[in-house]
Amino acid sequence: MTTGARNWAGNVVFSAEHVEAPTTAERLREVVATAGKAHVLGAGHSFSRIADTTGTLITLRDLPASVEVSADRRSARVGAGLRLAEVATLLDAEGLALHNLPSLPHITVAGAVATATHGSGDRNGSLASAVRSLDLITADGGTTTLARGDDRFDGAVVSFGSLGVVTSVDLDVVPAFEVEQRVHEGLPFEVLAERSAELFAQAYSISVFTDWRESFSPWVKRRTSDAPADLGWTGAREATGGRHPIPGASPEFCTRQHGEPGPWHARLPHFRAEFTPSAGDELQSEYAVAREHTEGALRALKELGPVISPVLLVSEIRTVDADPYWLSPFQGRASTAFHFTWVPDAHAVRPVLTLIERALAPYSVRPHWGKLHETAPADRYEHWSRFAALRDGLDPGGKFRNEVVDHYFPG
Structure with a gap:
């Protein structure tokens, strides 16, 4: 019989027969050594079965904090x-x-x-x-x-x-450093597609939220020691009130906006640590392509907008630098990542994932391992x-x- 434990979103029921929360390193080693099958569970925020096991599910939450x-x-x-x-x-x-x-x-x-x-x-x-x-x-x-x-x-x-x-x-x-955050709205798609490199170079950290129809919203996070970001050339305008990534949702749970300086850890995340950002009623996917393929990927996804939007809560576009790790989506290439937060309906979402992966296949797309995806071809990982x-x-x-x-x- 399984424990019935679920991930944060509730879309995965773990197959584990036992859950162990050791309080010492010695007990942790004993649990691992005696388990037939084992896997560690973090915060349970993965949407795939990446953390599942048929044996012992291990949480490290009770080990001494250091x-x-x-x-x-x-x-x-x-x-x-x-x-x-x-x-x-x-x-x-x-x-x-x-x-x-x-x-x-x-x-x-x-x-x-x-x-x-x-x-x-x-x-x-x-x-x-x-x-x-x-x-x-x-x-x-x-x-x-x-x-x-x-x-x-x-x-x-x-x-x-x-x-x-x-x-x-x-x-x-x-x-340690301070950051200010400003939300902009009304970015024209053609500006994003044709001049994404200039846009994402404007500040230390920039995300663009979109519904893949008409709404493209840059969230700009600037270290206060850096030069001010200039988005005047983009046609986007600064938001007049607080914003949540999901249009219409309360910004109460989001980190401070409107250029109010604050410590790095209170501005770089979109959500405040003292609040749970949602009840988990969502699914998530993410795909990464090499930075030079950003425009092609953007146009391919925009074309799928009528299919994506009906099952989408919000999508986020980010840039990520290269790393050397063998199974990283960013191995050997500076990348642009396309994140999707979906309605909690896997039956409706999975056919859309297939279409997205097919559309992005020419760009050697790689998925985020902890989120929903249909394929991860070996030939895309050196x-x-x-x-x-x-x-x-x-x-x-x-x-x-x-x-x-x-x-x-x-x-």
């Missing part, structure tokens, strides 16, 4: 089960920051890293790009540390829990076979394999 800043103040070792908001608060108290944050600060460090979750910014990689090293509990309960320079490291960082249990990560940090060998070496008995891993890496 953020240890290095002597040179260039890195911090962070407990993998901590939420990003918790880490951000502790780092900010030290006068330090992460280089960027995703829309939601509610997710765990390990989950965000393992799926290459990201914010936006031409020069900002995903959170995984900040990883210097990680501590891993392997299938037999033993521990190993993989660091930059290790020939397995680039395969292990973005591995969606399929290699073992990550217990801590050492992250690059930077001096190191696919190397990852399969790494998985077999670290987990020869298949303890951390699940439906998703078996589908993409059979054998």
Whole structure:
């Protein structure tokens, strides 16, 4: 009999027979060593079955919280089960920051890293790009540390829990900084399509929200130490009131707008850490293409607007810098990511995903592993076979394999 545990959105009922929440590292190693099958569950914010297992589902939420800043103040070792908001608060108290944050600060460090979750910014990689090293509990309960320079490291960082249990990560940090956020509306599609590179270069972090019909809204996050962003040439105008990414929804849960300066962790996410942004009544997908294909991808998706819009709550366009990780959507290429927040109706959404993936296939599209998608062709990942060998070496008995891993890496 399964536990009946569900993910945040409620669209995945986990197959696990047990849920364990160890309170010590010793107990965690024991749980891993004695489990037949196992997988770690972070905040449960994945919409695919990436975190599922038929054996023991492990949460790290009850392990001791720790953020240890290095002597040179260039890195911090962070407990993998901590939420990003918790880490951000502790780092900010030290006068330090992460280089960027995703829309939601509610997710765990390990989950965000393992799926290459990201914010936006031409020069900002995903959170995984900040990883210097990680501590891993392997299938037999033993521990190993993989660091930059290790020939397995680039395969292990973005591995969606399929290699073992990550217990801590050492992250690059930077001096704390302030950010202001301004929401603009009325961006013409042709300006976005033809001059996206200029638009996304205007500030430290820019997202464009759209319904793929007529509404294109840039959310501009500028470090206060940088020059002011100039969107006057775009035709977009600054919003006169507070805005939520989903048109008509209350901006109460969103981070401060209208150019009000604030600390990095209170502006880079779209949503405030002290609120749950929604009840989970949604599904999500995301696809990344190389930056040079942005215009082609934009036009392909705009053409699908009449099909996308009826099942869409909102879509977000972001830029992400390249990283070296074998299964990252951004491996080896600076990218543009297209995110979709769907109505909670998988039956209606999945045919649309097929059309999107078909339309973006000429651009070697790659999906976000933790979100809904139909295909992930191996030929779009240069190191696919190397990852399969790494998985077999670290987990020869298949303890951390699940439906998703078996589908993409059979054998």
